[in-house]
Amino acid sequence: MITFHNGRHAGHAGRLEMFRGELVPCFEVPARAEGVLHELRLRGLGPIEAPPAIDGALLATVHQPRYLEFLEGAWDEWVALAPGNDQRDALPSCWPVRHHRSDVVPANFAARMGLFSFDAGTPLTAGTWAAAREGAACALAAAHRVRDGARAAFALTRPPGHHAGADFFGGYCFLNNAALAAQALRDGGAGRVAVLDVDYHHGNGTQAIFYDRADVFYASLHGDPRTEYPFYLGHADETGAGDGLGHNLNLPLPRGTGYAAWSAALADALGAVQRAGAEALVVSLGVDTFDGDPISGFRLAAADYLRVGEALARAGLPTVFVFEGGYAVARVGELTANVLEGFEQ
Ligand code: Q9C
Ligand code: ZN
Secondary structure, three states: OEEEEOOOHHHOOOOEEEEOOEEEEOOOOHHHHHHHHHHHHHHOOOOEEOOOOOOHHHHHHOOOHHHHHHHHHHHHHHHHHOOOHHHOOEOOOOOOOOOOOOOOOOOOHHHHHHHOEOOOOOOEOOOHHHHHHHHHHHHHHHHHHHHOOOOEEEEEOOOOOOOOEOOEEEOOEOOOHHHHHHHHHHHOOOOOEEEEEOOOOOOHHHHHHHOOOOOEEEEEEEEOOOOOOOOOOOOOOOOOOHHHOOOEEEEEEOOOOOHHHHHHHHHHHHHHHHHOOOOEEEEEEOOOOEOOOOOOOOOEOOOHHHHHHHHHHHOOOOEEEEEOOOOOOOOHHHHHHHHHHHHHO
């Protein structure tokens, strides 16, 4: 299978994230993608290419223009705010809550950081915009390749994307690569598209983007949001709204879930994808379900990921894989390549 690799991802290298009252080294590091690239080359899993340049207007098929403008200029604004800011990353520290319903976009930079985000674990750095944009280009290139007849393609995106909404970043994500791929498949002629999210965390951004639409079915298996990040979305009773009612499926699972229960949920999700009449599939491929993941709570073993790939292949759909989470840095390449290799067998 072809891989589209983001040559600018390493420019997004956050230093610190807020965690339990202190700033700790970022979990989402460039070595994650380098590990995947290394393993794909080692196994000869297919060609690895840079994506063609994209028209920036394509990002607006999923994201709000005012959010994109903010992201594009945010680093320069941050650096201009105070001497020394180029030596530290920008993190939000205040947010509007439910009763703040004004649509006024504040002039203050910190206020806009909060308006367009939902956590303090997602540093915005000098290379964030270029990396996120090039990652989105990978997702679009993979979708276009599948639209043009390929059985499957892999977008090795970094930063990840599934927590990013139409107008917010968070959970290490800025642009929603999977949503952009799904939208590109729709625009390329697929009547219905499914996004299947197997990352440990619920893809709150992807769900929100497609929640009121019938043409993109979102299914996710993830740590129960009662206890697991991103907490405020991902419950089983979220089934879609308006035209999208019945087109969203959440399968929350308790911390400690192993492969037997996890793979049964995967089979349920794949059944729902078939019943939804999807003509193409986008897989949000996080491998933070691994039992050695430092920030997650499922118990999948490395060999299980081969079976995951086989199960995904049995859906028989043209498939775009989009890289998401996975923080056991030394193992992420092996786990990801196992899924892709299992799919190809
Ligand atoms: N510092 C993805 O997997 N923080 N995002 C959890 C550990 C947020 C995960 C606490 C985790 C975000 C794409
Ligand atoms: Zn995750």
